[in-house]
Amino acid sequence: LDELPVHYSLGLIEDQRLLDLNSTEIEHMSQNIIQSHLGTCQFTSDELSKMIWNAHSQEEVRSLQSKSCRMMWQLCAIHMSNAIHYVVEFAKRLDGFMELCQNDQIVLLKAGCLEVLLIRMTQAFNPANNTVLFEGKFGGIQMFRSLGCDDLLYAIFDLGRALCHLSLSDEEIALFTAAVLMSPDRPWLTESKKVQKLQDRIFVALQKEIQKRHCSEDLMTKIISKLPLMKTICNLHADKLEFFRIVHPDIAQIFPPLYKEPSI
Numbered sequence: 001l002d003e004l005p006v007h008y009s010l011g012l013i014e015d016q017r018l019l020d021l022n023s024t025e026i027e028h029m030s031q032n033i034i035q036s037h038l039g040t041c042q043f044t045s046d047e048l049s050k051m052i053w054n055a056h057s058q059e060e061v062r063s064l065q066s067k068s069c070r071m072m073w074q075l076c077a078i079h080m081s082n083a084i085h086y087v088v089e090f091a092k093r094l095d096g097f098m099e100l101c102q103n104d105q106i107v108l109l110k111a112g113c114l115e116v117l118l119i120r121m122t123q124a125f126n127p128a129n130n131t132v133l134f135e136g137k138f139g140g141i142q143m144f145r146s147l148g149c150d151d152l153l154y155a156i157f158d159l160g161r162a163l164c165h166l167s168l169s170d171e172e173i174a175l176f177t178a179a180v181l182m183s184p185d186r187p188w189l190t191e192s193k194k195v196q197k198l199q200d201r202i203f204v205a206l207q208k209e210i211q212k213r214h215c216s217e218d219l220m221t222k223i224i225s226k227l228p229l230m231k232t233i234c235n236l237h238a239d240k241l242e243f244f245r246i247v248h249p250d251i252a253q254i255f256p257p258l259y260k261e262p263s264i
């Protein structure tokens with residue numbers, strides 16, 4: 001009874017033996033995922049904990065607010081593109097990812113990079129005062145006023161708070177983001193069985209990691225329960241992006257290639 005069943009939205013593993021894995025293999029895979037995360041996370045949690053009380057001044061917030069919608073979108077697009085490059089690098093370092101066909105690599109990244117970014121955001125989010133890292137310092141939702149998409153931003157900040165509330169470790173974030181990236185239900189995947197197998201193993205590794213710190217609490221269930229909100233945000237984001245692309249086709253040019261076509 002030492003292996004608890006692993007439940008998740010996309011399938012059900014009743015017995016770890018079904019996956020035909022031994023602990024060393026899981027441990028090895030965990031290490032690969034954690035190292036990949038640490039090597040590509042842009043800011044370490046140490047760096048972030050030092051920056052967390054370094055907030056934008058009133059003046060700086062006002063200056064962001066006085067930017068035009070256009071300029072602000074551009075600024076956000078630059079930061080998001082940059083962050084997405086790190087997510088792509090993360091994926092490339094995951095065992096198994098580069099062995100997938102190129103079509104599937106692109107499908108998984110296109111569909112998952114925003115979700116990964118939202119999970120990564122927990123480390124750059126201060127739930128004590130609802131601020132997030134932007135332009136080198138922490139600031140609240142009002143920084144983004146000129147974007148004119150408050151609904152989306154409230155959803156993003158709500159998710160940030162909810163994810164912070166789970167107080168995930170770096171290791172858990174690494175495994176969680178890898179699992180989200182390896183979602184076998186993305187449209188247009190050609191080898192979803194292969195992806196499913198990878199994701200199953202990652203969930204087993206995540207469950208193991210969770211058991212190290214949290215004894216009784218069902219953190220796994222809580223983590224999984226955040227997935228629908230993340231999907232909603234990504235869809236909302238894709239809609240805004242679509243709208244923005246029509247209104248400002250020139251700026252949409254700088255969105256990273258993966259970002260340009262939310263669906264193939």
Ligand code: MHQ
Nearest residue numbers: 041042076079080083117120121124132133134
């Ligand atoms: C990453 C580092 C990182 C980089 C960029 C609605 C809209 C057009 C944009 C950060 C959303 C505005 C993003 C820049 C805002 C919510 C975006 C803009 C973790 C994530 C993080 C901190 C991003 C978080 C979300 C930000 C602030 O390693």
